[in-house]
Amino acid sequence: MMQNNTETDQFIQLLRNQGCRITPVVISVVKYLYKTSVVKTTQQLREEISMRLGYEVNLATIYRVLERLLQCGIVCSMHKNDGVMRYYLCHNPQHAEHHHFICSKCLKVQEVPVCFSENFSRYVEENLHATVDTHFIQLEGLCASCRRKTV
Amino acid sequence: MMQNNTETDQFIQLLRNQGCRITPVVISVVKYLYKTSVVKTTQQLREEISMRLGYEVNLATIYRVLERLLQCGIVCSMHKNDGVMRYYLCHNPQHAEHHHFICSKCLKVQEVPVCFSENFSRYVEENLHATVDTHFIQLEGLCASCRRKTV
DNA sequence: GTTGTTAATGCGAAATATTTGCAATAATTA
DNA sequence: TAATTATTGCAAATATTTCGCATTAACAAC
Numbered sequence: 001m002m003q004n005n006t007e008t009d010q011f012i013q014l015l016r017n018q019g020c021r022i023t024p025v026v027i028s029v030v031k032y033l034y035k036t037s038v039v040k041t042t043q044q045l046r047e048e049i050s051m052r053l054g055y056e057v058n059l060a061t062i063y064r065v066l067e068r069l070l071q072c073g074i075v076c077s078m079h080k081n082d083g084v085m086r087y088y089l090c091h092n093p094q095h096a097e098h099h100h101f102i103c104s105k106c107l108k109v110q111e112v113p114v115c116f117s118e119n120f121s122r123y124v125e126e127n128l129h130a131t132v133d134t135h136f137i138q139l140e141g142l143c144a145s146c147r148r149k150t151v
Numbered sequence: 152m153m154q155n156n157t158e159t160d161q162f163i164q165l166l167r168n169q170g171c172r173i174t175p176v177v178i179s180v181v182k183y184l185y186k187t188s189v190v191k192t193t194q195q196l197r198e199e200i201s202m203r204l205g206y207e208v209n210l211a212t213i214y215r216v217l218e219r220l221l222q223c224g225i226v227c228s229m230h231k232n233d234g235v236m237r238y239y240l241c242h243n244p245q246h247a248e249h250h251h252f253i254c255s256k257c258l259k260v261q262e263v264p265v266c267f268s269e270n271f272s273r274y275v276e277e278n279l280h281a282t283v284d285t286h287f288i289q290l291e292g293l294c295a296s297c298r299r300k301t302v
Numbered sequence: 303g304t305t306g307t308t309a310a311t312g313c314g315a316a317a318t319a320t321t322t323g324c325a326a327t328a329a330t331t332a
Numbered sequence: 333t334a335a336t337t338a339t340t341g342c343a344a345a346t347a348t349t350t351c352g353c354a355t356t357a358a359c360a361a362c
Contacts, residue, residue: 021309021358042348058312063349065310079230081221083320085348101275101283110279116270120290123265124252129295133255138287139271144280172329172338193319209341214320216339235319 007091008034011074018072028052029065030074030089038107039078039086042066078102078138103143105150112139158242159185162225169223179203180216181225181240189258190229190237193217229253229289254294256301263290 011030012022020026028049033040040048042062050057066087069075076090078100088100088109099112121132142150162181163173171177179200184191191199193213201208217238220226227241229251239251239260250263272283293301 019309023310023358025311056312059348060313060350061311077230079228079236083228083236085230099271101279101281103281104284110281112271112274112279114271114274116267117290119267119270120250120263120265120288124263124290124292128252128261128263129298130252130254130261131292131298132252132290133292135291136287136289137271139268139275139283140286141275141282141284147280147282170338174329174339176340207341210319211321211342212340 011072011089014072014074015068018068020068020072024053025049025057025061025065026068029062029069033075033087033089037089037109039088039102039109041084041086045087076100099137099139101139101141101143103146104140105142105146108143108145110143112137162223162240165223165225166219169219171219171223175204176200176208176212177216177219180213180220184226184238184240188240188260190239190253190260192235192237196238227251250288250290252290252292252294254297255291256293256297259294259296261294263288 008031011034012027015026016022029045032045032048032052036048042059045066046057046059046062049062066075066077070077070087073090075087077085077087079085086107090100091111092113099115101110101112102108103110117132117135117137120135124130124132159178159182162185163178166177167173180196183196183199183203193210196217197208197210197213200213217226217228221228221238224241226238228236228238230236237258239253241251242262243264250266252261252263253259254261268283268286268288271286275281275283
């Protein structure tokens with residue numbers, strides 16, 4: 001129990017250090033995204049967080065909380081083909097790079113803690129004479145659990 | 152001149168084979184995105200295409216044309232931090248993978264015709280026991296031209 | 303604990319972005 | 333040239349995101 005909270009507590013501490021105030025909504029969003037590990041839309045977050053807190057949280061508040069979490073690198077955003085933006089917890093905010101595997105069926109996010117981007121960077125630098133500042137790599141497919149179910 | 156049209160003609164042919172009708176708006180969008188090689192919003196596209204055709208093209212039409220082009224893999228979409236969706240021509244639609252370098256200053260798109268994704272796929276398969284169906288890799292930085300200007 | 307400061311929230315409205323239904327138009331096929 | 337039907341324009345409906353402002357509440361200082 002205490003161990004489960006360790007990582008979310010680190011995020012909360014990070015926010016506090018940034019001068020953010022720790023409100024029920026902020027705590028709830030961080031803990032919920034941590035627990036679910038599934039990409040969520042703002043609407044979905046509003047519903048889930050309202051449920052957890054027992055009152056209707058305003059959508060504008062969700063947007064503003066996400067803005068702060070994105071700024072601190074705690075949350076990442078992505079869009080599928082449907083164009084709707086989705087958010088998920090980034091377990092390694094200290095690494096600026098985003099490497100995630102997202103199951104196209106259950107939308108669960110899993111970290112991919114390895115990076116082969118130097119290959120790309122080297123290519124770009126040598127051939128395009130450009131510099132790579134950031135890279136965004138998103139892998140999609142079927143997670144182990146959904147693979148079993150589909151067979 | 153004729154050579155410049157070769158690639159766009161291939162896209163047009165691809166659309167035709169998919170049962171799409173080749174309208175002035177479709178041709179104009181493909182050729183414009185081909186020529187500019189810069190990511191564009193729907194609003195920007197509406198303005199540019201209207202200018203080129205000499206009459207106001209409806210925004211809904213732009214959305215519907217982009218939808219078809221996305222479906223055929225001729226166009227890719229991306230979003231920067233501002234949340235607005237942007238579209239650009241994908242020069243290698245036959246390759247399902249998207250590998251592009253986008254200049255964060257001038258928004259020019261350049262193809263990166265190499266792929267190191269097998270490394271990621273292997274990792275995901277061996278460690279997460281998941282299968283990678285598609286991957287989306289986007290590199291951002293300063294292009295050669297903008298590098299010179301910034302110095 | 304109490305108080306002061308000010309970030310965060312709720313609320314409503316506005317600004318943007320995207321989709322949809324339907325009639326008119328125009329691209330293609332025969 | 334005529335028939336078929338995808339595409340477009342238009343207007344309205346949805347959906348998404350932002351903003352201003354009054355209120356609330358987090359938290360630092362006492």
